[in-house]
Amino acid sequence: MAARTAEAGASTTVSAAPARVAGAILAMAVGLALVLLAGFVQADALHDAAHDMRHATGFPCH
Numbered sequence: 001m002a003a004r005t006a007e008a009g010a011s012t013t014v015s016a017a018p019a020r021v022a023g024a025i026l027a028m029a030v031g032l033a034l035v036l037l038a039g040f041v042q043a044d045a046l047h048d049a050a051h052d053m054r055h056a057t058g059f060p061c062h
Helices: 017-040 044-056
Strands: none
Touching: 017 044
């Protein structure tokens, strides 16, 4: 039985690009969901809290 060993200079890195793209898409989806849910929610308390936060951060809303 022959054992194989990796060479000292060999690189076994895996591309992280697909993971980064997936993470970016997930972050955008969660952010968009939060903005849309807070903006169009029917519960006045939740909408008012989001509205006050928009004013506090300087985000124009009307």
